[in-house]
Amino acid sequence: MKCCQNFWSVILAVLVLASCRKLPEKKDYLSKNANFDKKDVYEPFMGRTALEQTNFNADGSSYPMIFTVENMRRKKDGAAAPELSEKIKVQQWIRDYDGYEKTLEEIEKKRIWSEKNFFEIRSGSGDFIFWNASSDKIRTYPDSGYVFDIKIVNKGNERVIKDFWLRPLKEVPYEPYEYNMYTRERKQETRQTPDGKSYRVPYTIHPGVIQNMYYTKDSLFTDTLVSVYIQKTGIKGHSLTFKFVDQHFNPIDPAKFGQTKWDELVHGFDRQQTTTGVTYQVAYPIPLTSLNTKYAANGKARVSFGYSRKGFGGGRVDANFGLDFAIYEPGDWTIMFFFRRDPLFEND
Template sequence: MCFNHNIHRVLKRKGNWLLIAVPFILSLSGCKKLFEVPAEKEYISNNISYGSKFYEPVLGRTALMGTLNADNSTQPLTFSIVNARFGDGRPMTDLFKTKEVWVWTAAYDGKEKSLEEINSKRKKELKPLFEVRTSGQLILWSSATDDLVEARKADSTNFPQNRRYFDVKVSNVGGEVIVKDLELKLWRERPYEPSSDFNPYTGKIAKNPVDFLDPFNKLDYIRPSRLSNIIGKSIRKELSSGDVAVYIRPFSGGNGHSLRFKFLDKDAVAINPAKFNETKWDQLIHGFNREMTKEYVQYDVAYPIPLVNIATPYASGGKANVNFSYSRLGFGGARQVGTIGLDFNIYREGDWEIVFQFRNDNPKFEDE
């Protein structure tokens, strides 16, 4: 009995109802020591792991990697990359150089009305090229580029001295665990997508896989994502995506944040973009200060394109979506709308142009 005899006599005189209440009173006040629960200790599991130990990011693009299984370890956990090394034991230091990178400070929603408004929602911060976040996710920043980091070799060999390994130290008050032997295999920069015209090993122009021994006449190229109801002027039949080559390339003379669209006929002569008379030019891309000439249409834009992986009027599925349309009267007086479009990404800041060249026949814009 943990309450004293005097208290017991008082309670007894007050009636049986008090005796019934005694257990509840004791549970709240007396007998405290009997009901004390030991403080919970910090716990860290030896089975902490990542869903995969092998990662293949592309340089020049911000990549989030790694799903952590904390196995009920007590939060919060802290993380650090340790023992970064090549397969022959040499320390791997190039990925921990620091460079400025864009970091969002407010949410981008695609409704911003100017470059200034976009840039007011982000800032440049000095960060290591590769790091682990407070969530345990691994991040390779877009600032990790070919000029700072060596990618995988151009040939198919995979010598141990070229392989990149690292460990992640996970800790809390209860202790620490090392997740060992995670591996990075880096692809060289591909500054845009689609990149079927780009050799990912050498960075040079890709040969046509159908006839790769003839690099001069059989080069691979990007094809439009959409092509419909565009009639060839000479063949009088509908053109297919194989009749159009798309080039995504830098151009000189811009302001450092420009995007230009051009159309070329089969003789590489510019087609006036105004001929695509059904195009919604002000809704084409999240760009500003549109400039239209007889040879191109150009916008001021923020890079990368798209800026984030959310659906907006200009992007979906992680890619920007552009469509160029024109209408003409077809046979029988029916109005026909021809469309050509591309889903794409551009990861590197600069002045870029996207060129659609009709290879075999020119589109017919005139009415029948």
């Protein structure tokens, strides 16, 4: 009997010891095939904030994962690149912009100034963020730029993916742009004389759409007959002005474009209209975000100007033209439409 008691005492002691001993912690799985849909080269524009979705493929790896940028260096010689880690002041949204804000103050209350690195990676998703930095210190094309690695860590496992290439481009203050994004040389375009002969000239921006606009009773406007000039006229303000001029550069009264929805043209305020232009107070950049609103689509602001006249036979002719654009630098800006033929506003 005593022998049996000793036996069960030993068994109980073994069970107690086993219960107190911690089992080895199971490591998360991190696939050796987990990777990014890596581009040959990342070329963000300086002077604007951009999100680059990297389309990370976890290949069944365990979440959560943390992504960090490692070993940032200059591509040309492998030297350290401390400029990529320097803090810059940027505007950051703290509340969602929706396009229904009624004042500039309402917009500005939704964003704050904060300090960021020019280049960051979202720790949970691996997406890249390029903040609105100046090219004063960051190396830009034609410099070869930078190379960096990305470290992926989950519970107990880690992996480093090497040699991402970052080659920033200098600021482009607005779009569309008359210059080559890389060389900054003026583009060229082909135009035709009235008798059909072609000739080459420096490129200018043209409206994206022109419908039912005539310059004589039977002559329609084509895109090359309207040029658009986007110009910064001041650095301290926050205004946007639209102007229209005829073939002799005389002002066209905006009131002639009577079907234009001026109060819904841009997300601007305190509209001032004269016989020479229409001015709004606006927040920059334009558009403020990539969100589609009644003022913007696909990352560009969208404006449309229209008027109506009586055509041949008494039929109504609705004419319009428009432009998709973006402006990235704050200040006072003017967008001027130059008509190389005088538009026909009068009835036939």
